[in-house]
Amino acid sequence: MYKQKPTPAWQKEQITEHTTSPDTESSISESFLEDDQKQKSFFDFPGPLFSVKIYPASNLVSVNTQKNLRAVTKDKKNKPVHEKLNFSWQILEGQGSLLSTNSEIVNFHAPNEPGLIKIGLTASQELLSGEKITCISEAILTITDSLIAQKNSSEKTKGLPGYTFQKAPGALWRSKYDSDKNLIIINNGHKDFVFSSQNKTLKLRYLCRLFAKELVKINFPGCSTDELLERLIEVSLYTEERLK
Numbered sequence: 001m002y003k004q005k006p007t008p009a010w011q012k013e014q015i016t017e018h019t020t021s022p023d024t025e026s027s028i029s030e031s032f033l034e035d036d037q038k039q040k041s042f043f044d045f046p047g048p049l050f051s052v053k054i055y056p057a058s059n060l061v062s063v064n065t066q067k068n069l070r071a072v073t074k075d076k077k078n079k080p081v082h083e084k085l086n087f088s089w090q091i092l093e094g095q096g097s098l099l100s101t102n103s104e105i106v107n108f109h110a111p112n113e114p115g116l117i118k119i120g121l122t123a124s125q126e127l128l129s130g131e132k133i134t135c136i137s138e139a140i141l142t143i144t145d146s147l148i149a150q151k152n153s154s155e156k157t158k159g160l161p162g163y164t165f166q167k168a169p170g171a172l173w174r175s176k177y178d179s180d181k182n183l184i185i186i187n188n189g190h191k192d193f194v195f196s197s198q199n200k201t202l203k204l205r206y207l208c209r210l211f212a213k214e215l216v217k218i219n220f221p222g223c224s225t226d227e228l229l230e231r232l233i234e235v236s237l238y239t240e241e242r243l244k
Contacts, residue, residue, distance in 0.1 A: 111143060161215075216232050
């Protein structure tokens with residue numbers, strides 16, 4: 001019968017030398033894991049400033065209210081950048097005011113008149129090499145108001161539209177409806193608006209008629225001319241009765 005020969009002593013020593021204990025294997029695994037994490041953290045480190053955006057880029061703001069705007073800065077790989085940044089906010093077009101114009105978040109105070117406001121932002125970063133990177137961004141805020149004070153409507157209904165001004169001198173249109181924003185845009189550059197602005201009461205009545213015209217167009221599509229005119233008179237009386 002075959003019997004296994006005993007292992008020589010020199011082979012036992014060699015096997016012992018090449019055999020690692022569980023503790024040694026664990027420490028090696030942890031070492032590889034730490035190296036991997038360090039490598040990942042190196043690649044996760046953001047690069048230099050590449051772009052800046054204003055958030056939100058467009059929004060509706062009621063007259064005489066406030067709105068916070070934030071600067072979103074990113075590198076070329078779309079990773080957020082936060083180190084060694086300088087900001088400068090300003091109003092490029094329109095009225096209103098800004099608070100904390102040199103910080104990442106600025107507070108915008110809306111004027112008491114509707115209109116379109118263009119906000120400008122400049123973000124800069126100085127690198128260790130001495131090079132200065134500058135990025136700019138712009139945002140449009142629509143300042144809105146309402147002719148008729150309305151109660152809180154349900155979430156499923158849009159409610160009565162608000163209105164804002166857009167200056168388009170020489171254009172034939174007096175007003176138009178923005179269905180996405182539920183907003184009536186009034187051309188405050190039209191000659192009829194300029195004429196009505198000479199008197200506060202006349203201006204309010206002019207706005208009321210434009211408001212009634214847009215409401216009739218929205219709510220009675222496909223009606224005959226006679227029926228639209230009848231509805232226009234009806235809505236005009238309703239709005240004038242409930243003016244602020």
